[in-house]
Amino acid sequence: MREMRAILVEELGEPERLRIADRPVPQPGPGQIRVDIAVAGVNFMDTGARRLGAATGDLPFVPGVEGAGRVSELGEGVTEFTVGDRVAWVYAYGSYAEQIVLPAADAVPVPDDISDEIAASLMMQGITAHHFVTEAADVRPGQVAVVHAAAGGLGQKLTQLVKARGGKVIGIVSSEQKAETARDGGADHTVVSTGDAFVGPVLELTDGEGVDVVFDGGGETTFRASMEVLRRHGLLLYYGAVIGAVPVVNMRELPHSIKVSYPVFRDHIPTREALLRHSADLFDLVRRNILIPDIGRRYPLDGAAQAHRDIESRTTTGKLLLFP
Numbered sequence: 001m002r003e004m005r006a007i008l009v010e011e012l013g014e015p016e017r018l019r020i021a022d023r024p025v026p027q028p029g030p031g032q033i034r035v036d037i038a039v040a041g042v043n044f045m046d047t048g049a050r051r052l053g054a055a056t057g058d059l060p061f062v063p064g065v066e067g068a069g070r071v072s073e074l075g076e077g078v079t080e081f082t083v084g085d086r087v088a089w090v091y092a093y094g095s096y097a098e099q100i101v102l103p104a105a106d107a108v109p110v111p112d113d114i115s116d117e118i119a120a121s122l123m124m125q126g127i128t129a130h131h132f133v134t135e136a137a138d139v140r141p142g143q144v145a146v147v148h149a150a151a152g153g154l155g156q157k158l159t160q161l162v163k164a165r166g167g168k169v170i171g172i173v174s175s176e177q178k179a180e181t182a183r184d185g186g187a188d189h190t191v192v193s194t195g196d197a198f199v200g201p202v203l204e205l206t207d208g209e210g211v212d213v214v215f216d217g218g219g220e221t222t223f224r225a226s227m228e229v230l231r232r233h234g235l236l237l238y239y240g241a242v243i244g245a246v247p248v249v250n251m252r253e254l255p256h257s258i259k260v261s262y263p264v265f266r267d268h269i270p271t272r273e274a275l276l277r278h279s280a281d282l283f284d285l286v287r288r289n290i291l292i293p294d295i296g297r298r299y300p301l302d303g304a305a306q307a308h309r310d311i312e313s314r315t316t317t318g319k320l321l322l323f324p
């Protein structure tokens, strides 16, 4: 039996649980393709899977849900790809590995002028940011947004897409160094804050009015403060369930007739047609230099544990990638 190298989680817990192992090369079934992985993306949600288990419930499991590479084998009935095609994907467990099998219907063809690194870095954070500024928040010209973790992989993309729609961005970051990164990425203003310290500075920057929309992936420590910086009828998008405890809200606590949403990126790509359309939009935004994905750190496959330590210790900016 042919073998490949993969990261395996046999027990849930700390980053040390991410161990390199030899695994059988997966075989594609009907409607599936096997891909030789060039790059795998690291996402904050992977740390949740490592600690709490994968959404599939399997143990052991190969973590990672995103990547880019070349098709190396076709399962029965697959007609939309040929061996050698470049593809990218999101939400396919098994991505921290040399090879993966996934449904052909979940693979996105990667155009020649888009590198594997860029394609992999767009699939989770790019589609999510696209979802948040379009269907979830529908950001309009002149609106002001607060973006939490504005130097992070998702935060930078949110910033650039809000700006592309004519909005202004106040980026919240945890250090002066990250503030510089967030401004380089397009933020109009930055506030250095952890917890709720950003409320005063954001209200000051908006003459006490508050902002139109807050993008908050920060967990319970920022949630209530995010409500306080919204103007009347403002919108809070909350997506920080992996980072911290999920806030419990009494409806009567909501100030200024604000709206609260828990957007899930899968709702943006419910069909293959939507996945292809939104991916094509993102590739085009990169081509036009509107979206400039920042690769923060690159790791070999056996550096997965270090990548998790880094993202959990708030020391990273931009997208983190693993190279099998």
Ligand SMILES: NC(=O)c1ccc[n+]([C@@H]2O[C@H](COP(=O)([O-])OP(=O)(O)OC[C@H]3O[C@@H](n4cnc5c(N)ncnc54)[C@H](OP(=O)(O)O)[C@@H]3O)[C@@H](O)[C@H]2O)c1
Pocket (backbone or CB within 6 Å): 042, 043, 044, 045, 124, 125, 128, 149, 150, 151, 152, 153, 154, 155, 172, 173, 174, 175, 178, 217, 218, 219, 239, 240, 241, 242, 243, 244, 263, 264, 265, 266, 311, 312, 313, 314, 315, 316, 317, 318, 319
């Ligand atoms: N709902 C969805 O569809 C969806 C999709 C993708 C991602 N997400 C969520 O979006 C958030 C960002 O994900 P990402 O993968 O793009 O990661 P990321 O933003 O590149 O990195 C995480 C950043 O979060 C900030 N952070 C705030 N509190 C933290 C804490 N207690 N521990 C560690 N970091 C903390 C840190 O920035 P500062 O140091 O500047 O605060 C850190 O650099 C996560 O909550 C993730 O689960 C949700």
